[in-house]
Structure formats: structure tokens, C-alpha cells
Amino acid sequence: MKILVCDSISKDAVKGIKDLGVEVTEKTSIEKDELADEIANYDGIIVRSRTKVRSDLIDKTAGHLKFVIRAGVGLDNVDVEYAKRKGIEVINTPEASTNGVAELTIGHMLALLRKIPQGTASMKKGQWIKKQLIGNELGSCVVGIIGLGRIGRRSAKLAHCFGATILGYDPYVKVELGLDVEMTELDDLLKRSDIISLHTPHNEETHHLIGKEELAKMKNSAYLVNCARGGLIDEDALYEALKGGEIRGAALDVFEEEPPKDSKLMELDNFICTPHLGAQAVEAKNRVGEEVVKKVASRL
Numbered sequence: 001m002k003i004l005v006c007d008s009i010s011k012d013a014v015k016g017i018k019d020l021g022v023e024v025t026e027k028t029s030i031e032k033d034e035l036a037d038e039i040a041n042y043d044g045i046i047v048r049s050r051t052k053v054r055s056d057l058i059d060k061t062a063g064h065l066k067f068v069i070r071a072g073v074g075l076d077n078v079d080v081e082y083a084k085r086k087g088i089e090v091i092n093t094p095e096a097s098t099n100g101v102a103e104l105t106i107g108h109m110l111a112l113l114r115k116i117p118q119g120t121a122s123m124k125k126g127q128w129i130k131k132q133l134i135g136n137e138l139g140s141c142v143v144g145i146i147g148l149g150r151i152g153r154r155s156a157k158l159a160h161c162f163g164a165t166i167l168g169y170d171p172y173v174k175v176e177l178g179l180d181v182e183m184t185e186l187d188d189l190l191k192r193s194d195i196i197s198l199h200t201p202h203n204e205e206t207h208h209l210i211g212k213e214e215l216a217k218m219k220n221s222a223y224l225v226n227c228a229r230g231g232l233i234d235e236d237a238l239y240e241a242l243k244g245g246e247i248r249g250a251a252l253d254v255f256e257e258e259p260p261k262d263s264k265l266m267e268l269d270n271f272i273c274t275p276h277l278g279a280q281a282v283e284a285k286n287r288v289g290e291e292v293v294k295k296v297a298s299r300l
């Protein structure tokens, strides 16, 4: 079996795949044209989010490629249906980063509520403004979780451990979650939550799920967190809502354009962010690597 690694995965994962007797080629900065020329030489490719596996690339596989492994969760960089039609299996590692993303989500909630970034920034300017940085406890908040899949459920569970009351909205979850979550409609969640956190995939249905109208329904004292995908929030509308005091603050790990170019959000003190760090934990990355090796082994 021959595998091309198109985006970097852990050294241990590469070694683990080689130990299976697989021929591994690593080209972790390969560009579209070179990949199109070479893809038909491999049985499988391994990608993260950098490499886009679109229909034009899939057409170059000439029936040879058998699988695409996306080391991570989101499949928005792979045309999954088109690949399936061409007989190519698309495999991801959905469980590996669940806890890492959920913990970052809680981190952003706490940072917003307790003004940790503002405290750091002010002290580095030589200030001691403790009276201006009075916050709130997560345990006293109503937390609204939109999307109760793996990460949404884990975030709900962690927030519940702090004592928060949890509201949930997910039109596709029909089964009993076994969690202390009051499932409700989106409008109700928007109106009642002190913190709203997004955990849905990004697709046509969820594009700008939170826009001007939804922001207007939120409490003026509410916070918004997005550690899922850029594009779920209309960033122009978010800027206006934060600037105009329609909501109190927001934290984003993901952006419509990454890295964001000239984003006006960066001007605002009530906006905090991280550069798509959800899965950037050593433990999560190791778990991704281990899962990738298992997926390759099962295809031998």
C-alpha cells in the first residue's frame, strides 16, 4: 500500500503507518497542481484542513485512489459525496479532538466572564484596574449550546460541572442525551442564555446561523463563543452588535477567513480570540495520530 501524507501529522503516526509495512511519502506542503499530477500513484492520502480534496482533484485519481483520511473532524475541505460516488472512502477521526475543543470552549467562556485577557493586557500596560474588571461566575450562568453532537455535549457536561444551567438547541437530536440539558427552540435559547456557544458543522443550512436578527434577540449582557467553524457567525453583524452594546462580548477560535485579514473585530476590547486552537492540544494531536494509524491498519 502507498500513502501520501499531504498535511503534517505526528511523527509517531508516520512511524506507526510505516511499521504496518506501508510505503509512506510525506509532502506536507504539496500544492494543488503537483498533487493532481501525483494522486493517481497512491492508494490513500492523508490530509488535515489545508489540502482541499475537491471534485477536480478527485477526477485525477483515475480510479486508483481508495481512501482519503482526514486527520481531524471537519470534512468541509473534502467533497465527500463526490468522492463516495467515485468509490473513494472518506475517513475522519471525529472523537480525537472532542475533549480538547470542549475544554477550549470552557476556557473562552471563563476568559470572557472573568475578563482574563483584559486583565493581562492592562497589567502589561502597567495598570491595576481591578474595579473595572469585575466579572461573573460560570456557575451562575444559563449556557445555551447550539449543536449537541460530540463537542456540544462534552461542553454542556463541563459547563454543568461548574453549576451552569444548560439549554440546548439541535433539530436533529432526537434521542435522550443523558445530560442535564433543557432542549428548546433557537429563539428561546437566544433570549434566555447568558452565554451561547456554537457546535454545529458549517454548511448551507448553518451559514450565518447567528446574524443581525439573532444577535438582536440575545440579552445585552450575553456572551457568544464559537469554537466550531467560521461562517456560522456573520462577522460584520457581530462587530456591529459588540460595538453597539447589543451583546457584552464574544470569543472566536474560528473565522470566515483564516487567518482573518483586516478584521474590524480586533479593534474591540470586548472581543477575544485564538487562532483555531481547538484541536491544538498535545493529547488531542496524539489521539488523532493513533486513530489515523488504526484506520490505515483496518484498510490493509
Ligand code: NAD
Binding pocket: 073, 074, 075, 094, 097, 098, 101, 146, 147, 148, 149, 150, 151, 152, 169, 170, 171, 172, 173, 199, 200, 201, 202, 205, 206, 227, 228, 229, 253, 254, 276, 277, 278, 279, 280
Ligand atoms: P458532530 O457532528 O458530533 O455534532 C454536530 C451537531 O450539530 C450534531 O448533533 C447536529 O445534529 C447538529 N446540527 C447540525 N445542523 C444544526 C443546526 N442547523 N442547528 C443546530 N444543530 C445542528 O460534530 P462535533 O465533532 O461535535 O464538531 C462540532 C463542530 O466543531 C464542527 O463544526 C467541527 O468542524 C468543529 N471543530 C472545531 C475544531 C477547532 O479546532 N476549533 C476542532 C474539531 C471540530
